[in-house]
Amino acid sequence: MPALLSVRRNGGGTPAVVRLLVIATFVVILNETIMINAIPRLMHDLHVTERAAQWVSTSFMLTMAAVIPVTGWFLQRVTTRRAYALAMGVFLAGTALSAVAPSFAVLLVGRIIQAGGTAVMMPLLMTTLMTVVPDRDRGRVMGNVTLAISVAPAMGPVLSGLVLQIGSWRWLFVLVLPIAGAVTWFGLRRLENIGEPETGSIDWFSVVFAALGFGSLVYGLSRFEAGTVATPVLITLAGVALIGLFVARQLWLQRNGTPLLDLRILRSRTYSMALVLMAVAFLAMLGSMMLLPLYLQNLRGLSPLETGLLVMPGGLAMGLLGPVIGRLFDRFGGRILVIPGAIGITAALAGFTQISVTMPYWQLLALHILLMLSLAAAFTPVFTLALGALPEDLYSHGSSMLGTLQQVAAALGTALVVTVMASRTSALQATGIDALTAQLDGMRLAFVVSTALSLVVIVTAILLPNRSGAPGGNGDSEHPEPELAKV
Template identity: 60%
Template sequence: MSESTATPVVERTNESPYAVLRWLVLATFVVILNETIMVNAIPRLMQELEVTARSAQWLSTAFMLTMAVVIPVTGWFLQRVTTRQAFTTAMTVFLAGTLLSALAPVFWLLVMGRIVQAAGTAVMLPLLMTTLMTIVPEHDRGRVMGNVTLAISVAPALGPAVSGVVLQLASWRWLFGLVLPVAGLVTVLALRKLTDVGETRPSRLDVPSIGLAALGFGTLVYGLSRIGAAEGSGVPALALVGAGLVVVAAFLLRQRALQRRDMPLLDLRVLSHRTYAVGVTVQSVSFLAMLGAMILLPLYLQDLRGLTPLETGLLVAPGGLAMGLLGPRVGRAFDRVGAKPLVVPGAIGLVIGLGMLSRVGETTPYAVVLAGHVVMMVSLAALFTPVFTISLGALPPHLYSHGSSLLGTSQQVAAAIGTAVSVTVLASRSNALLDAGASESAAFVGGVQWAFGAAALISLSVVALVFLLPSRVPGAGPAPVEEVDPTGEPDPVGC
């Protein structure tokens, strides 16, 4: 049977095949929560481990770098191993990194722990999305994707709030000490129920591709993360970005060559599908704007307005919760009416929300800041579920894993670009106002306003791009009037 016509295989059990998703969603929630749980711990770590702010940022930078390096490999990895093998590998690596981080006696071991954690995390989301696309029928994908969005959107929103509470009561080590038993329990329970989905495809691993991916994406993301930071005696940030782009280009050329032998590490034929190419661009630009806002808001609320990390986490949590809670409703609406009625208002709302945040000042009521953030996150909810579903749905089944991997890689690069743009605009505008005689607080406000404004301008491209997306994948019809799970279960993911 050819790969393009192969029928997805689900191991026969007495449970619904949808039950596989419950365990993958729960595990993904835990690992993604961990991604943002360190946000509020940096000041305390600087004091307890006696490191500078620049060194402490490696806890975030190293995590992001590792994700950018590992995700391109997951397309090949997920085709070669079974669902259980991929899950076991990801969670074992994540647990090892969490334990190392919790016990780390010195800073560099803590950074190593974060790197190991990220290596496990990088596998989970592509595994979840590939499995979802394999077992869920076309007419039901929006609803199920909406339930998945509930988990993966709420997790990063809760991370700063959870860390704020933990740091109020205990040492930073408990950020890992609390995650470790929860992740371990989820792993043990999941392996008792998890079944294999799809078919494996043996293929040779191209070692030069791994080297090019690691060097290219790692250098690119690191260079972008250094833009706007004070330059030391090392290589300039722009030089790192340029070198990274050259190596990434070499990686892409090698994948094109390997495609002729049907053995690419990351199959770029996904980009030959127009809907997927437009969708991944929309996702990346939207993610860029969202990450820029996530960087700017804590700086504004803590450095200028004087809020504590816990207060900051609680203020931004409603936006993330609203985004997650709307996920199932957006998914059901997508199944009924298609993408266009959702993504067009979502794109416009994203620009409006960022525009509202670009007007914040030294005394702006917190309710206004909250409203702008909620508008932005609700708009992203209207974008992410339909765009993700229709993008991957446009691919043939044998490209699902590569499509998920490329999407994850582009989001990591977009996150680095969003951070670089935000910090650069903030710093350059603030310095210009200081040179013109403005006070430090006025200069900082001016920088924040311009940075949010830049994100709003970038988001205008999303408004143009969503009109290029079809409402449905060609050949897919609307969901039945009675939205019944094919397995007879009312809630396939348990979210």
């Protein structure tokens, strides 16, 4: 593998292949949140209801949840350049279709195609990073990745708000198209293949179980916000049952074939604990990110653009701190960052439980920045610890599991806070309390639930080792991981 060896020998700065993938990932992830402010325009221009218009975001999340579990198998069987070309090509096709969509149905198809390309990029970036970057530099490089994956979602609503002030929602895709095209062209000119692809057939039963299982789970959880309970519960339970079949199928394939998602990754104690921490942290974070815009727009009267501008500094601070966090991790290990980060997450969420209609905006800004900085202090080391605890041949599967979990946690966090808030609001209104007071109290209770969940993050952070000490790696772990058993 001469390309791989040459990349590793270069040392020093971030490898060119990782820089290219970070830029591409930034572009595609930006589109996950760019349509949030466009819902009213879509309702008017395409003559659809608000619930239908929400599908431009829901379909993106569902597709990500259904496709990401397949990426672990896929990335082991194609070259880096082919995976990149396919992901960006699919993304470009979806973007172009969305820009010219004559109807809402066509726009929805375009968004699904976009998400299919996006789903491949994040695992591709993580897998490549872990393969070409030596242990001693992974924190620093992962910090640069944090900049991309945290700033992009924060910038989406702000940029869309600015574009919608002066133009049609179609410009949200038209403006992205040449940028994504240039990134794709430049990447294909400079990108090197990393490692050698493996051979092996795909198990289509696993693909079906994964797509239907994770898709149903995310869809069921996302439907709780519609105000009904019975149907979302049934869909969610069906998703859980199908995921159970998927897991059983993978365990059987580990003995009798090639699994779509290699569950041996869960035998690593460090990876499993990091997975729990990431899931709960994402759940709490996404719940709060759902509540804050509702509070600012419904109770404080801010416009979507003003709301985006208020929360943008937190996302920017999280991204800009990422490289610093990475360097600190390389030098001191994870515990000095993850434990204070976990405490900061809890403190910020606890502060949001005190929201009122007169709370100064500077306090809201300070709490949001604290939350984002704390998440940066936790996420960069935890990503690195989790994947660093795995053997190299399981990096793609570990990245796939992390990406899938993010989508499930996002849906679960949203469903949880919306259900808690709506139930509390309805109960208070039934007793005669005015709607504004009832909704504010419902939001406070939802933040209390998020705060309680974040305590799990603190406990898990304390249990994580300082360094991962991957099997066959050259880390200096205080508690080295045992060799993962072969199945």
